[in-house]
Amino acid sequence: MFSQEEYLKALRFAAKAHKEQKTPYGLPYLTHVTSVAMEVIHASIESKLDDDKANKAISCALLHDVLEDTDMTFDDIFNEFGLDIAEGVEALSKYESLPKKQQMQDSLNRILEQPYEIQLVKLADRITNLQKPPKDWDNEKKKAYLKEAKFILSCLKNSNLYLSARLEKKIEDYNQYID
Numbered sequence: 397m398f399s400q401e402e403y404l405k406a407l408r409f410a411a412k413a414h415k416e417q418k419t420p421y422g423l424p425y426l427t428h429v430t431s432v433a434m435e436v437i438h439a440s441i442e443s444k445l446d447d448d449k450a451n452k453a454i455s456c457a458l459l460h461d462v463l464e465d466t467d468m469t470f471d472d473i474f475n476e477f478g479l480d481i482a483e484g485v486e487a488l489s490k491y492e493s494l495p496k497k498q499q500m501q502d503s504l505n506r507i508l509e510q511p512y513e514i515q516l517v518k519l520a521d522r523i524t525n526l527q528k529p530p531k532d533w534d535n536e537k538k539k540a541y542l543k544e545a546k547f548i549l550s551c552l553k554n555s556n557l558y559l560s561a562r563l564e565k566k567i568e569d570y571n572q573y574i575d
């Protein structure tokens with residue numbers, strides 16, 4: 397079973413980093429990262445991940461948007477959590493310096509070089525994000541988001557069978573929001 401202490405350490409770090417950031421639904425951003433962590437915890441139990449891998453996956457879930465969305469740096473994460481988690485979070489982050497169209501492919505390439513317990517965080521992230529789309533999303537944006545979800549699933553489906561089955565179902569269900 398995972399470590400409560402490590403969970404709290406990553407949660408507090410994420411809380412400090414994301415500050416007043418909100419989700420597209422106007423909720424505190426921690427509702428997003430704790431939802432992703434919840435999916436990862438469920439998968440760790442279903443897939444009987446060993447404790448060390450579960451702890452890394454859960455910490456990366458809580459920290460996965462810190463580099464992309466906040467002022468925290470790779471070194472900040474490295475100093476607190478060590479190399480495996482810092483590299484995991486970095487792989488889960490898109491590089492804004494690249495053209496927008498290449499960012500996801502590039503991140504997925506880097507995620508695929510990571511161990512399964514890091515890869516599965518990306519599945520958990522997209523599962524969490526495939527909820528009812530925000531009101532201001534038009535049909536084209538929803539279609540593109542669904543297409544991207546299918547691409548993520550095709551790249552990472554072997555990382556965790558439980559989460560890939562769950563993402564597959566979320567993808568099916570998302571069609572209800574598309575005209």
Ligand SMILES: [Mn+2]
Nearest residue numbers: 428460461521
């Ligand atoms: Mn996310």
